[in-house]
Amino acid sequence: MREVAVGKVPVSMPVLRPGAVIHGPKAMTDTLLGDFASELSRRGFNVAGLIQRNQDVGDGCACVMELVDVASGDAIRISQDLGTGSNSCRVDPAGVAEAGSRLRAALDGKPDLVIVNKFGGLEKSGGGLADELLWAMSEGYPVLTAVSGRLIDDWLEFCGGHCDLLRPDEAALWAWWGGQRLYQDLLFGVGDGEVQRVTRGAHWLLVEGPDGCGLARVPRGADQAGRPLEGFAALGLKGLAALVQSTDLFEAALGVAAINAHYNRPDIVAGDGNGPNTKGPNTNGLDAFTGEEGRVVCVGSFPDVARRMPRARVIDALPSADEYPAAAADWLLPGCAAAVITASTLANRSLPRLLDLARGSRVALAGPGTPLTPRLFSYGVEILAGFVVDDPDGMADCVADDATPKRFKNFGRQVALRRPE
Known part of the structure; x- marks a missing residue:
């Protein structure tokens, strides 16, 4: 392809504040964020991140929790089988560590969007995927997560109030994503x-x-x-x-x-x-x-x-x-x-x-x-x-x-x- 001199530098996309989908106890935010990530990926955007998927194994047993890599589709198990009488935390630290490693590696690809399925109790205490969230935000990547209503104050303290609080619906996600990105969206579809x-x-x-x-x-x-x-x-x-x-x-x-x-x-x-x-x-x-x-x-x-x-x-x-x-x-x-x-x-x-x-x-x-x-x-x-x-x-x-x-x-x-x- 021959080169042609352009008169001005290309327009750069505005930086997005981290987006937090605020939800109640029964909201299906994993599905909402997963569908949004899939649609952006289908259009051509580079999306990195992890979406939680819970699988009911029946027989009264607790569900199996997995984090799915949105880029590869690989599932990483993050729950332990502790038996029906256990009151201990079921989250498997080794699984979370592996998921965090996958996410840090994905950030090297300079994604257009980073999704971390939720900011929960572990992240509130500095564990879980807290380090990956902070790293992605400090690097200026658009970050999208979900936060339970009871953890709003903890989330605001975590991000220093630098965020947008979003309704748990598709229209709110696209409004946060912003109209300036429609140009890149149009370009991805051009053959x-x-x-x-x-x-x-x-x-x-x-x-x-x-x-x-x-x-x-x-x-x-x-x-x-x-x-x-x-x-x-x-x-x-x-x-x-x-x-x-x-x-x-x-x-x-x-x-x-x-x-x-x-x-x-x-x-x-x-x-x-x-x-x-x-x-x-x-x-x-x-x-x-x-x-x-x-x-x-x-x-x-x-x-x-x-x-x-x-x-x-x-x-x-x-x-x-x-x-x-x-x-x-x-x-x-x-x-x-x-x-x-x-x-x-x-x-x-x-x-x-x-x-x-x-x-x-x-x-x-x-x-x-x-x-x-x-x-x-x-x-x-x-x-x-x-x-x-x-x-x-x-x-x-x-x-x-x-x-x-x-x-x-x-x-x-x-x-x-x-x-x-």
């Missing part, structure tokens, strides 16, 4: 291949990969004067997509277009993304919440927004007399009933913050630059309203001629994916 062409106009970019075309709007303030495209095309699709992590706005937009060239293929599935390969219906994101009661916010002054969403509060970087400035997002998005956010916020990296502000509300990401992938549902998006190019040659000419999105429909179609209930 490599030859970039057939890169086309730019004054306002839009098009990248054609081996299986489809992707669009992205050039952000305001992006410097593209005199920048040749040949070197970018030589990066290949995955290398070009990785530019979404650049702090150079033009490069980031190229990265978004390459990401869309992978996800917005002509055989994209409409609906929830789990059905057969069928062409989806024409769907406009501005129509997503037409019957919604309460405050509806539109981030981005879409064409025809006043007619399609007459009740919406419109936020734009260059607002008209009836619109709000970008700073208004801080008070209009929290508590809104629904929000439609322009996909242009992907390239300028304002999308994660906007999703945080709108958390708990119904959210649609809309525009030709929307990646049509269910990966984004986990970050708080309910509806993805994007665009699929059916005529690459016609669309390339359209972009080069600085045509408006109204002409795009001659060379493709709008498609929407909805998060499964």
Whole structure:
């Protein structure tokens, strides 16, 4: 792969405070954390850690306790069979020591997430996996654990209060994981291949990969004067997509277009993304919440927004007399009933913050630059309203001629994916 000089250093992910899932005596936190770890691993993140698994052996005997290595799936027994009349602690120190050794070795791989299934009585007293927890936190790794309600004070003393206390549900885990990581999530799903062409106009970019075309709007303030495209095309699709992590706005937009060239293929599935390969219906994101009661916010002054969403509060970087400035997002998005956010916020990296502000509300990401992938549902998006190019040659000419999105429909179609209930 040839190299191309990027204008700025890549964006680094923000450091996460340790997350502690607070639970009652009967909560199934082992399953919750295990499922979360499995999903992140499936998407491509490097997850290290240990999840407890208890096996009922029947006949009135105490269950067998194991710690499962989330990376390898190996199970390490941490309980001793002391007999039915014993009141001694059943935890096997040798098993815990082996588990701790496995976890310390896994940290050498610089994981994206470290999971330790719980902070319990042993850790409270400085035993168990306390040293491994402290080491992972001191090294700045995102650490996730579970803490019984009766041990909250001990946990806060253990971590010095530097933590986030989480509800025991999936949505809380994804909210803690954070929207900034959606960029890496999108990149993990992009396959490599030859970039057939890169086309730019004054306002839009098009990248054609081996299986489809992707669009992205050039952000305001992006410097593209005199920048040749040949070197970018030589990066290949995955290398070009990785530019979404650049702090150079033009490069980031190229990265978004390459990401869309992978996800917005002509055989994209409409609906929830789990059905057969069928062409989806024409769907406009501005129509997503037409019957919604309460405050509806539109981030981005879409064409025809006043007619399609007459009740919406419109936020734009260059607002008209009836619109709000970008700073208004801080008070209009929290508590809104629904929000439609322009996909242009992907390239300028304002999308994660906007999703945080709108958390708990119904959210649609809309525009030709929307990646049509269910990966984004986990970050708080309910509806993805994007665009699929059916005529690459016609669309390339359209972009080069600085045509408006109204002409795009001659060379493709709008498609929407909805998060499964």
